[in-house]
Amino acid sequence: MAKAMLIDVSKCTGCRACQVACKAWNDLPGEVTTCLGYYDNPPDLSPNTWNRIAFYEIEREGGQVAWLFRSIRCMHCTDAPCVRVCPTGALYKDPLGFTAYDESKCNGCGYCTQFCPFHIPRLKDATVWGKGKVAKCTFCQDRVVNGLIPACAQACPTGAIEFGERDELVAEGRARVDTLKAKGYDEANLYGKNLLGGLGTMYVLTDPPDTFGLPEAPSGALAEVWQLQTLGGIGIAVGATALGLLINWLIARKQIKVEEM
Amino acid sequence: MFNTTQRFVHWLHAAAFFVLMATGLMLYIPWFGNSIALGDGGHAIRLIHRIGAIAFMLVPICYLVFNPKGLFDAMKRIFTWDKDDLGWLRAAPAYYFLGDEEAMPPQDKYNTGQKLFYLTVVICMVGFIVTGLIMWFGKGTVPAWMFRWSVILHDLCAIAYAAFFLVHFYLSVMHPLMKGAINGMLFGWMPEEYVRRHHARYYEELRSKEVLGSKS
Numbered sequence: 001m002a003k004a005m006l007i008d009v010s011k012c013t014g015c016r017a018c019q020v021a022c023k024a025w026n027d028l029p030g031e032v033t034t035c036l037g038y039y040d041n042p043p044d045l046s047p048n049t050w051n052r053i054a055f056y057e058i059e060r061e062g063g064q065v066a067w068l069f070r071s072i073r074c075m076h077c078t079d080a081p082c083v084r085v086c087p088t089g090a091l092y093k094d095p096l097g098f099t100a101y102d103e104s105k106c107n108g109c110g111y112c113t114q115f116c117p118f119h120i121p122r123l124k125d126a127t128v129w130g131k132g133k134v135a136k137c138t139f140c141q142d143r144v145v146n147g148l149i150p151a152c153a154q155a156c157p158t159g160a161i162e163f164g165e166r167d168e169l170v171a172e173g174r175a176r177v178d179t180l181k182a183k184g185y186d187e188a189n190l191y192g193k194n195l196l197g198g199l200g201t202m203y204v205l206t207d208p209p210d211t212f213g214l215p216e217a218p219s220g221a222l223a224e225v226w227q228l229q230t231l232g233g234i235g236i237a238v239g240a241t242a243l244g245l246l247i248n249w250l251i252a253r254k255q256i257k258v259e260e261m
Numbered sequence: 262m263f264n265t266t267q268r269f270v271h272w273l274h275a276a277a278f279f280v281l282m283a284t285g286l287m288l289y290i291p292w293f294g295n296s297i298a299l300g301d302g303g304h305a306i307r308l309i310h311r312i313g314a315i316a317f318m319l320v321p322i323c324y325l326v327f328n329p330k331g332l333f334d335a336m337k338r339i340f341t342w343d344k345d346d347l348g349w350l351r352a353a354p355a356y357y358f359l360g361d362e363e364a365m366p367p368q369d370k371y372n373t374g375q376k377l378f379y380l381t382v383v384i385c386m387v388g389f390i391v392t393g394l395i396m397w398f399g400k401g402t403v404p405a406w407m408f409r410w411s412v413i414l415h416d417l418c419a420i421a422y423a424a425f426f427l428v429h430f431y432l433s434v435m436h437p438l439m440k441g442a443i444n445g446m447l448f449g450w451m452p453e454e455y456v457r458r459h460h461a462r463y464y465e466e467l468r469s470k471e472v473l474g475s476k477s
Contacts, residue, residue, distance in 0.1 A: 087289045088303055130311060251358045
């Protein structure tokens with residue numbers, strides 16, 4: 001049932017067509033950037049950049065240099081920490097499996113930007129006054145629910161970004177990993193099959209995840225702790241205290257003779 | 262006895278507490294009016310929370326600036342613990358439920374329970390201010406783990422504050438034994454008889470300093 005995207009970095013040429021298509025479809029303005037001495041441009045995600053190609057230059061065993069590319073965007077975790085900490089319900093899980101949000105509900109608290117283990121959501125116009133709106137990849141919800149595929153997948157000229165049923169993409173990703181291993185990429189792996197309940201954006205990686213700036217074990221544990229303690233803890237603590245005081249009052253007002261002072 | 266500054270900071274603290282607790286609960290607890298915390302309404306509530314936070318931060322600052330002696334005196338008292346505190350803990354259930362004063366050891370200006378409350382307030386106040394400033398100004402500049410722990414600790418402080426506040430409120434206005442206690446924070450003085458019975462050590466201290474008079 002759940003939809004997903006499979007991004008095969010071994011097929012990615014770093015052309016950034018997905019980056020441009022994302023901006024075009026979602027009507028996101030371009031950003032003035034500065035050259036930082038490497039190819040990443042813009043150098044980071046922002047409220048107006050929901051997808052970008054990151055470039056990694058590594059040296060493999062034997063001195064061979066490899067240039068790797070990865071499209072960075074929302075992972076659409078099944079068990080999304082951002083959804084757990086969102087106090088307004090602005091962020092939610094769409095029945096199709098992606099992590100969607102309703103901008104009109106967002107009050108700009110920004111918890112999602114800090115609890116996301118991949119540092120994806122960004123705040124628009126956050127200031128001292130705290131006004132802001134979250135923004136991130138929407139999985140092209142507006143396209144997908146109308147039978148189209150996401151703009152990035154549509155634009156990719158090499159087929160590195162595939163959109164489809166998650167189960168099928170997992171099988172395909174595994175097959176691709178086997179193929180890559182047979183070609184000598186010993187450390188090829190499928191990233192995201194089981195992480196955080198299963199990621200909606202999975203990667204076929206030629207090298208270990210940290211090579212691509214991906215955490216081996218992303219965790220939403222603190223988001224869960226927060227949810228338990230804040231939504232449940234305060235009720236239990238205050239309720240138990242109030243109950244204790246009520247019992248005390250019922251007993252004390254009978255037992256203790258009030259003396260006038 | 263509480264002087265004007267002490268009473269002022271208490272009530273400033275109380276006002277800030279109500280604003281902050283109400284806005285905080287509205288933002289995060291669904292059955293506490295969370296529906297108005299959406300979108301721009303939520304932003305307004307967050308803004309009020311920040312204004313309340315400024316008042317809250319003024320509490321220790323005012324105390325320190327206008328009455329450093331009183332502040333240091335209070336700190337000294339709440340960090341001074343001895344065997345009478347153990348005795349208080351043992352005697353407290355019979356005392357607060359049945360009014361049995363027999364086993365209750367003489368208490369200082371703050372009894373053991375009040376010291377515990379005051380300590381909780383001081384610790385939580387530091388916690389609130391440090392984590393609150395991190396959440397206000399540090400978003401995106403401090404490491405994410407620091408922000409996450411700030412959120413968790415801020416809320417733990419809120420839970421401790423909320424629960425202890427109920428006890429504080431109950432004992433100051435509702436418990437039959439504590440009749441007269443509220444005068445201390447309203448007018449600065451209490452009935453002499455109340456001080457003698459509830460805070461015997463403080464009573465002796467005041468007597469030795471010869472400050473006891475018609476009002477104490």
